[in-house]
Amino acid sequence: MAVVEGASPDTPDFAAGSRRHAAAVVSTWVTTVDHKQIGILYTVTTLVFLIIGGLEAMAMRLQLWSPDANLIGPDAFNQLFTMHGTTMVFFVVMPMLIGFANYLVPLMIGARDMAFPRLNAFSYWLFLFGGLLTYFSFLAGGAPNVGWFAYAPLTEYAFSRDHSTDYWILGMLVSGVGTLAGAINLVTTILTMRCPGMKLGKVPLFVWMMLFDAILLVIALPPLTAALAMLLLDRGLGAHFFDTSAGGSALLWQHLFWFFGHPEVYVMALPAFGIISEVVPVFSRKVIFGYESVAAATVAIGFLSMGVWAHHMFTVGMSNALDAIFSGASLLIAVPTGIKLFNWIATIYGGRVRFATPMLFAVGFLAMFLMGGLTGIMLAAVPVDWQVSDTYFVVGHFHYVLFGGSLFAMMAAIYYWFPKATGRMLDERLGRWHFVLMLIGFNLTFFPMHIAGMLGMPRRIYTYSADRGWTYWNQMATVGAMVLGVAFAIFFWNIYVSLRRGKIAGDDPWDAWTLEWATTSPPAPYNFEQIPIVRSRRPLWDLKHPEDPDWDHE
Amino acid sequence: MRTAVGAVAVICAICGHAAAEENLSIFSPESPPANSVRDLFYLIFAITGVIFVLVEGLILYSAIRYRRKPADASAEPAQIYGSAPLEMAWTVAPLLIVFVLFLVVVRSVVEAREDPTHANRLEVKVIGHQWWWAYEYKGADGSTVVTANELHVPCDEPGDPTPVALTLESADVVHSFWVPRLAGKTDLIPGKSNRMWFATDKPATYYGQCAEFCGMQHANMKLLVISEPRAEFNAWLENEQQVAVEDATVAAGRERFLALACVNCHTIRGASSRGAVGPDLTHLAARQTLAAGAAPLTREKLIAWIEDPDSIKPGSLMPNMHLSRKDCELLADYLESLK
Numbered sequence: 063m064a065v066v067e068g069a070s071p072d073t074p075d076f077a078a079g080s081r082r083h084a085a086a087v088v089s090t091w092v093t094t095v096d097h098k099q100i101g102i103l104y105t106v107t108t109l110v111f112l113i114i115g116g117l118e119a120m121a122m123r124l125q126l127w128s129p130d131a132n133l134i135g136p137d138a139f140n141q142l143f144t145m146h147g148t149t150m151v152f153f154v155v156m157p158m159l160i161g162f163a164n165y166l167v168p169l170m171i172g173a174r175d176m177a178f179p180r181l182n183a184f185s186y187w188l189f190l191f192g193g194l195l196t197y198f199s200f201l202a203g204g205a206p207n208v209g210w211f212a213y214a215p216l217t218e219y220a221f222s223r224d225h226s227t228d229y230w231i232l233g234m235l236v237s238g239v240g241t242l243a244g245a246i247n248l249v250t251t252i253l254t255m256r257c258p259g260m261k262l263g264k265v266p267l268f269v270w271m272m273l274f275d276a277i278l279l280v281i282a283l284p285p286l287t288a289a290l291a292m293l294l295l296d297r298g299l300g301a302h303f304f305d306t307s308a309g310g311s312a313l314l315w316q317h318l319f320w321f322f323g324h325p326e327v328y329v330m331a332l333p334a335f336g337i338i339s340e341v342v343p344v345f346s347r348k349v350i351f352g353y354e355s356v357a358a359a360t361v362a363i364g365f366l367s368m369g370v371w372a373h374h375m376f377t378v379g380m381s382n383a384l385d386a387i388f389s390g391a392s393l394l395i396a397v398p399t400g401i402k403l404f405n406w407i408a409t410i411y412g413g414r415v416r417f418a419t420p421m422l423f424a425v426g427f428l429a430m431f432l433m434g435g436l437t438g439i440m441l442a443a444v445p446v447d448w449q450v451s452d453t454y455f456v457v458g459h460f461h462y463v464l465f466g467g468s469l470f471a472m473m474a475a476i477y478y479w480f481p482k483a484t485g486r487m488l489d490e491r492l493g494r495w496h497f498v499l500m501l502i503g504f505n506l507t508f509f510p511m512h513i514a515g516m517l518g519m520p521r522r523i524y525t526y527s528a529d530r531g532w533t534y535w536n537q538m539a540t541v542g543a544m545v546l547g548v549a550f551a552i553f554f555w556n557i558y559v560s561l562r563r564g565k566i567a568g569d570d571p572w573d574a575w576t577l578e579w580a581t582t583s584p585p586a587p588y589n590f591e592q593i594p595i596v597r598s599r600r601p602l603w604d605l606k607h608p609e610d611p612d613w614d615h616e
Numbered sequence: 617m618r619t620a621v622g623a624v625a626v627i628c629a630i631c632g633h634a635a636a637e638e639n640l641s642i643f644s645p646e647s648p649p650a651n652s653v654r655d656l657f658y659l660i661f662a663i664t665g666v667i668f669v670l671v672e673g674l675i676l677y678s679a680i681r682y683r684r685k686p687a688d689a690s691a692e693p694a695q696i697y698g699s700a701p702l703e704m705a706w707t708v709a710p711l712l713i714v715f716v717l718f719l720v721v722v723r724s725v726v727e728a729r730e731d732p733t734h735a736n737r738l739e740v741k742v743i744g745h746q747w748w749w750a751y752e753y754k755g756a757d758g759s760t761v762v763t764a765n766e767l768h769v770p771c772d773e774p775g776d777p778t779p780v781a782l783t784l785e786s787a788d789v790v791h792s793f794w795v796p797r798l799a800g801k802t803d804l805i806p807g808k809s810n811r812m813w814f815a816t817d818k819p820a821t822y823y824g825q826c827a828e829f830c831g832m833q834h835a836n837m838k839l840l841v842i843s844e845p846r847a848e849f850n851a852w853l854e855n856e857q858q859v860a861v862e863d864a865t866v867a868a869g870r871e872r873f874l875a876l877a878c879v880n881c882h883t884i885r886g887a888s889s890r891g892a893v894g895p896d897l898t899h900l901a902a903r904q905t906l907a908a909g910a911a912p913l914t915r916e917k918l919i920a921w922i923e924d925p926d927s928i929k930p931g932s933l934m935p936n937m938h939l940s941r942k943d944c945e946l947l948a949d950y951l952e953s954l955k
Contacts, residue, residue, distance in 0.1 A: 209829045216789040306806035352698035379810035386722045393714045404706040410678040436664040443721045445653045448800020449642045452827045518640025518796045520827045523835035529637040
């Protein structure tokens, strides 16, 4: 543990010169068990993967710009969409949200660290090595090319003879174990490490949603791990779990994968809801409208999300009864999601809304996520799903959920908490450019996909003929993807310049209400000099408004 | 102006009048299952459309109306902690909408699944392969007629279309049969037998393609459904039932075909070629396309395909046999005779 005690309290001085100093900085980061440094490691790593996944998407969009294009062949294209999906789900959205939780949860609950600091570091390194292992496949003969949900028996040795699928399985297994450990750590931290006075009903909503997020992970990940192990046995040792030529079941894989895969969607959405539940009140200058119902809706979403997985499988020929059950459960999940949306709007209503960049992204989230939710209702209607399932309509739909939803919220989070983590503000002018271009580029890319899908364009095709009438919509999407590229370039430029010359943030630049703003920016390794004692959900509001504290109203 | 053009284009596309030669729009259905999905979609689109406009309006209104003005820089607005009646309202109203939708969905699922009981219905077995389709018909005498890649179906008098019932199976990985103007998609899953049906009274060619990712050439696993008057369909089926024609003028090509590895994969009934890996070629020349729609069936494309399949469909499971140009031409002569 000696190395840990030597860990630097602050984020390192990037401008520092000497080689010995650089080595010390690297050693600090590699050996750290501080939740804040691990949170930053997660965030930086996932931003790198975001660039890689984004470039993969842009390459696909270039290939689809014109019909019968020869820019990228079928094999490379199949690798691109497999790696794009795998990267964005497993190496960007989920770990970035876990990284945020790592950084924020102990601060928000007034704790000095996570419950298991070394397990925490272990989780990060497993995630990183899982990602590197998956990407190593590019050097080892070719990346996985079976799609991110890797339907059996296409993944069996008979149809996937090189090692790319093995790399995919192993990468998923390794990073999956890391994610599981991280989830257990989060649950334990939230349940046992809250500061005096912070009952479970008084935690910030981000913490509440991370609690259920982590519980979902603990329930949903083991089936995936089991399925991956079974597939590995099939491929390596001649087992027949999914080998249909020997009596195995192709549908078993689909059930196991989606039993993980659909809760996974909410694993990527709940933290985003948590971020929005922090950002919207602070920038509207109002307490969250209906804390209890937002919290209850989270529980309902978590519960329902475990009973909707087969809505990914309406086309496999299930019975009418199963179709009805999974359709009903999927429609039902719109209700708690709607409750949250209405509560956020009611929070804005009557406020004094300050449109700093985090709030721009938060309102963008509300507007875009609504669209994804409503197309989700269309997809939950089984016969409509029979038509548009596995088409670009679905691609458009889930990008409105995961990009318009989760990623917009993550951008809000980065602009909101960057000052806390680095001590400097991100530039507002660049932030507004980033937001506007991202909003335009996003809609230009993904809205036309709905139309292409309804005009019959299946997903995952590397080319199409001009006769199909899809060219126009694909070209719009490609232009949009390039605009998104520019938006992200501005975002990374903003980080680069703001780290050097950004305005000094101070402890509480947004005049916010949760505990992380009660300590320095960046916080010391021990977070708080004294463990705070709280009496309400907005301890800093109580401090700033002693005449009208929250506990009078809760 | 640009937005106006865009809006018109969107509306045209949505109405199914997009000027594409091969129409695959779910909004131009020509068969009862596709009709009912279109109607259901319009209903849900209307409901979600109203919700979309109202809620987006509410978001924009709240954000703009309550943006901070310079006058109220320092003061905090009134803190509203919640409202039980309001929150009850936006819980119960969506619940009711969802419940109605659920009932509508259940009814349309049950209706769509009912196997058609029409006396004249046509039964066809569809077997998905990487990356082509095999079709098995029952001939007039009860024998099995095997063909590939082009599904011919009869259409009788308008108003009383003949249902076509498909049994869907797969020889390798998961595929999905999707011709949007006829019906929603159903997967072909190895080890499982699925059913779907459609019925059309409009003679036309309907396009589609495999809708479940199935490997390298998923993009070129296209579907062609040719709906034709009953008499033409019967003539086609009777022809498909015959063994291959023996044309003396292409004897050299026939001899090459039987001497080369072609016979290991392809069946040509009546020519002692019984391979079962690739498509049945007994009446290849009666088809419009090559390699499951990857190219039109012309002599030039046929020769190119035999010479180097990857030039037309990279990754295709048909190997490059490294044949001489002369052999390719002889084989093309023979295959073109297989009407």
